[in-house]
Amino acid sequence: MSFLLEVEDLWKSFGDLQVLKGVNMKLKSGEVLVVVGPSGGGKSTFLRCINHLEVPDRGRIVFDGEEVREDKNINQIRSKIGMVFQQFNLFPHLTVLENLVLAPVKVKSINEEEATKKAKRLLERVGLSEKVEAYPSQLSGGQQQRVAIARALMMDPKLMLFDEPTSALDPELVAEVLEVMKSLATDGMTMIVVTHEMGFAKEVANKVCFMDSGIIVEEAPPETFFSSPENPRTKEFLSKILGV
Amino acid sequence: MPYWLEAVLDSFPYLLSGTLVTLEITVLAIFLGLLIGTFVGMARLSKKRWINTPATVYVEFIRGTPLLVQIFIIYFGLPSLGIYIERFPAGILALGINSGAYVAEIVRAGIQSVSKGQYEAARSLGLSHWQAMRYVVLPQAFRNILPALGNEFITLTKDSSLVSVIAIEELLRRGTIAISRTFQSFSVYSAVALLYFVMTFSLSRLVRWTEKRLEIP
Numbered sequence: 001m002s003f004l005l006e007v008e009d010l011w012k013s014f015g016d017l018q019v020l021k022g023v024n025m026k027l028k029s030g031e032v033l034v035v036v037g038p039s040g041g042g043k044s045t046f047l048r049c050i051n052h053l054e055v056p057d058r059g060r061i062v063f064d065g066e067e068v069r070e071d072k073n074i075n076q077i078r079s080k081i082g083m084v085f086q087q088f089n090l091f092p093h094l095t096v097l098e099n100l101v102l103a104p105v106k107v108k109s110i111n112e113e114e115a116t117k118k119a120k121r122l123l124e125r126v127g128l129s130e131k132v133e134a135y136p137s138q139l140s141g142g143q144q145q146r147v148a149i150a151r152a153l154m155m156d157p158k159l160m161l162f163d164e165p166t167s168a169l170d171p172e173l174v175a176e177v178l179e180v181m182k183s184l185a186t187d188g189m190t191m192i193v194v195t196h197e198m199g200f201a202k203e204v205a206n207k208v209c210f211m212d213s214g215i216i217v218e219e220a221p222p223e224t225f226f227s228s229p230e231n232p233r234t235k236e237f238l239s240k241i242l243g244v
Numbered sequence: 245m246p247y248w249l250e251a252v253l254d255s256f257p258y259l260l261s262g263t264l265v266t267l268e269i270t271v272l273a274i275f276l277g278l279l280i281g282t283f284v285g286m287a288r289l290s291k292k293r294w295i296n297t298p299a300t301v302y303v304e305f306i307r308g309t310p311l312l313v314q315i316f317i318i319y320f321g322l323p324s325l326g327i328y329i330e331r332f333p334a335g336i337l338a339l340g341i342n343s344g345a346y347v348a349e350i351v352r353a354g355i356q357s358v359s360k361g362q363y364e365a366a367r368s369l370g371l372s373h374w375q376a377m378r379y380v381v382l383p384q385a386f387r388n389i390l391p392a393l394g395n396e397f398i399t400l401t402k403d404s405s406l407v408s409v410i411a412i413e414e415l416l417r418r419g420t421i422a423i424s425r426t427f428q429s430f431s432v433y434s435a436v437a438l439l440y441f442v443m444t445f446s447l448s449r450l451v452r453w454t455e456k457r458l459e460i461p
Contacts, residue, residue, distance in 0.1 A: 053364050079370025089365035093383050093460050102379060103369035135461045148365075155369060 002065075004029040004190055005050070005159060010059035012045055019045045020056070021214035029158070032191045034201040034222075037211035038237060043194040046211065047161050050192070051081045064158055079107050082152030086164040088144040090136035090151070096123065097132045100151050108155070115154070122150040126180050142173030146180055153184075160184065162193040198242060202226060210234045248431040255422035255432060262418030263439045269336055269414060270401045270443075276340025277400065278393075281347025286377065288352045299348070306345035312406055314338050319410045335407035343400050350392045354385035387458050394451030398444045405440070415439055 005027040012020040019042045027033055035043050048054040050061060052074055061068040068077055091099050100119035104110045110118075123129050126146040136144055145165055152160060162181065166174045178200050185191060185204045195201065201208050202222050209219040210231070218231045226242075229235050245253075287299035306314070315338040319331060329337065358381050366376035386393075408417035419436035423429045 051368055053368060075367075075370045075372050078368055081368070083365075083368040085361060085365060087359075087361050089359075089361040091362065091365070091380055091384075093387065103366075103371060106375050106379065107370040138461060151369070 003027060003062075004031075004064060005192075006060075006062040007050070008060040008062075010046070010049055010061070011057045012042075012049055012054060013057060019214055020049065023059070023211075023214070023216055025209070025216065025219075027159075027190060027192065029190050030188045031206045032185045032189075032193065032204055034205040034208045035192065035194045035211055036196065036198070036201065036208065036237070036241075037217075041212045042214045043211050044163050047083075047163050047192060047194055050159075050161060051078050051083060053083075075107065079103070079155050080158050082149075082155060082157035082160040084145070084148050084152055084160065084162045084165045086167050088136070088141070088148045088168070090144055090148055092136050094135075095132070096128070096134050096136070096139075096147050099136070099147060100154050103151070104154050119150070119154060122153050123147070125183075126150045127176070140173060141169045142176045145169065145177045149177075149180055149184075158190060160189055160191045162191065162195065164194050164196070166195065166197060196241065198226070210237060212237070248428045251422075251426035251428035252431050252435045255418075255426065256435070258422060259415065259418055259432075259435060259439060262413060262415040263443065265413060265418075266401070266404055266415040266440075267443065269332075269339065269407065269412070270397075270404045272336045273339035273343055273400055273404065274397055276336065277343030277347045277396075280340065280344030281351050282382070284344060284348035285351025285355065288348060289355055303345045303348050306342055307349075311338070311342050311403055312409065314342055315406060315410060331407075331410050331412050335404075335410060335412050339400060339404055339407065342403070343396060346396050346399075347393065350389050350396060351385065353392075354389035355381060357388045358384045387455075387460065390451060390455050390458070394448060397451070398447055401444050401447060402440060 003026045005025070007023060007025040010020050010023040023046055035046070037043050045054055049056045050063070050068070052068055052070060055070055063077060064080060066077060068074070091102070094102065097116065097119055100122065101112065101115045104115045104118070105112055120129065120132065123132060126149060128143060128146055128150070131139060131143065131147070136147070139147065165181070166177050169177065174197070178197060181191070181193070181200070182204055193200070205222045207219055208222050208225040210217045210233070212233055218225070218229060218234045220229070226238065229238055284299045284302060287295045288303065290296045315335065318329065318338045319334040322329060362380055362384065363376050366380040371379070404414065405416040408414060408420070411417065415436055419432050423432050426432065
């Protein structure tokens with residue numbers, strides 16, 4: 001079976017700081033990959049390289065049979081890769097509905113009426129039908145993040161990238177966001193999730209990888225990853241984070 | 245009735261039509277300045293040398309030279325290069341080009357005040373650079389810089405009096421002409437000042453009102 005996403009030998013540095021040092025990864029359609037690791041290990045940079053929010057120094061990314069490159073049709077590729085940020089990044093000057101409708105109308109030239117219908121459907125799915133006309137600042141963090149997920153889904157992405165989607169949330173708001181993500185995974189969405197939520201990783205992931213110092217140190221299905229990690233660095237990280 | 249008051253009342257309709265000319269010049273120059281300033285402000289933030297260098301040169305040169313000299317260059321200087329511009333468009337052009345430099349700096353600060361995540365979120369949805377600026381970054385930037393822009397527009401209203409030197413019959417020029425007829429310089433110039441004040445005060449109210457209206461809940 002062919003892969004939806006192939007990453008080969010990805011390198012990225014910021015000035016003198018070498019953040020990614022040759023990352024390789026393959027993902028099939030429908031798989032959920034959870035990336036864990038200490039901060040500064042390159043997880044976010046890796047995710048941001050996939051849709052070229054950061055342009056890698058070296059390496060190849062092939063998504064849906066097309067090489068991701070700045071000079072090619074990057075906008076069209078990005079429209080097929082949804083991204084959810086730690087800080088939500090909803091557009092504060094637009095209502096929830098306008099946040100959702102903007103990209104489909106401007107990028108895909110879908111007419112406004114159709115986009116609005118779809119937006120309402122997606123908002124219902126994330127449990128926010130009554131917030132259509134609200135502004136982002138009138139929503140809780142958890143609600144904002146669910147809107148952000150719905151906004152990404154408006155483009156019918158084939159892949160969803162989650163960059164620590166629950167890290168900026170109050171603890172009691174984490175569950176509602178994870179719930180939406182779980183239901184997405186159940187529906188067969190291909191996802192890469194950078195997170196510290198080990199419960200989510202255990203329950204939802206097909207693969208878990210540990211990233212540290214710019215490389216993927218270890219990759220395994222969640223059962224093996226959490227019960228019998230092979231690499232000493234993985235062991236140390238897990239013992240710190242799980243307290244065992 | 246004292247003569248000084250009579251002089252003002254007699255010249256008033258004449259001054260009022262001068263006020264309309266000033267308004268016309270100012271409004272057109274504001275639009276020109278906004279147009280130039282928006283693009284130059286964005287250009288100043290470009291990573292491409294060939295875009296940001298000319299923008300920086302423009303801003304520094306305009307800010308570093310007197311408006312009066314700029315007006316002279318455009319109206320009296322350009323004809324010697326074979327470029328003739330009527331006094332009215334020349335005045336608007338000079339004021340707009342001048343204001344554009346200041347607006348550019350305000351716009352640049354405004355764009356920088358919008359968090360980078362906004363631009364990235366827009367791009368991650370597939371919007372192009374221009375679409376991300378047009379629909380996401382600039383609308384937020386303009387809200388943030390509205391008070392500073394208001395300031396600039398008020399300055400421009402007052403600076404428009406400088407085009408009287410190229411014989412455009414705007415408010416100040418008409419005041420001077422009225423004085424040459426009546427010799428009542430104090431009262432007529434005071435009336436002129438009052439009319440400028442009415443314009444700038446209304447403008448500052450208008451900016452406040454716009455700010456309120458555009459406020460994000």
